[in-house]
Amino acid sequence: MSEAASELRPVTDYVKLPANGEPYLEGHKCGNCGTVFIGARHVCSKCFARNKMEAVKLPNKGKLYSYTIVYRSFPGVEVPFVSAVVDIEGGGTVKGNLINIEPDPAKIKMGMDVDVVFKDAGRTDKQGNHYISYFFQPAA
Numbered sequence: 001m002s003e004a005a006s007e008l009r010p011v012t013d014y015v016k017l018p019a020n021g022e023p024y025l026e027g028h029k030c031g032n033c034g035t036v037f038i039g040a041r042h043v044c045s046k047c048f049a050r051n052k053m054e055a056v057k058l059p060n061k062g063k064l065y066s067y068t069i070v071y072r073s074f075p076g077v078e079v080p081f082v083s084a085v086v087d088i089e090g091g092g093t094v095k096g097n098l099i100n101i102e103p104d105p106a107k108i109k110m111g112m113d114v115d116v117v118f119k120d121a122g123r124t125d126k127q128g129n130h131y132i133s134y135f136f137q138p139a140a
Helices: none
Strands: 008-010 024-030 036-038 053-057 061-070 081-088 093-098 113-124 130-138
Touching (some): 061 093
Parallel strands (some): 008 130, 093 130
Antiparallel strands (some): 024 036, 061 113, 081 093
């Protein structure tokens, strides 16, 4: 197997894998109004300022904004799981899976503190590359 076959890749362009450091989510902050968005952009969706967006490293903390428990999915995807929307501390909102908690509404609290964690996405491509993704878990 070649070296390229063992490469670790991010599942999306806003998961960053620095050569010497821990993975993180990257947001873009408007230099005009300060709003933070997930994903690259050149125009602020809040104040419409152009070319004022700056890449920022987002904290690994957030609050659960919304969730749903998924009971049916594609073959090979284990159910049930919790699909969540999280407001990241300091700005930005992102969707992902809430892990390390029972998929039971009695156990999941709206507004609960969560941590962003990074781990293997459990998939490889045809060249054997592994993918790293982000997940949310109840804050320690």
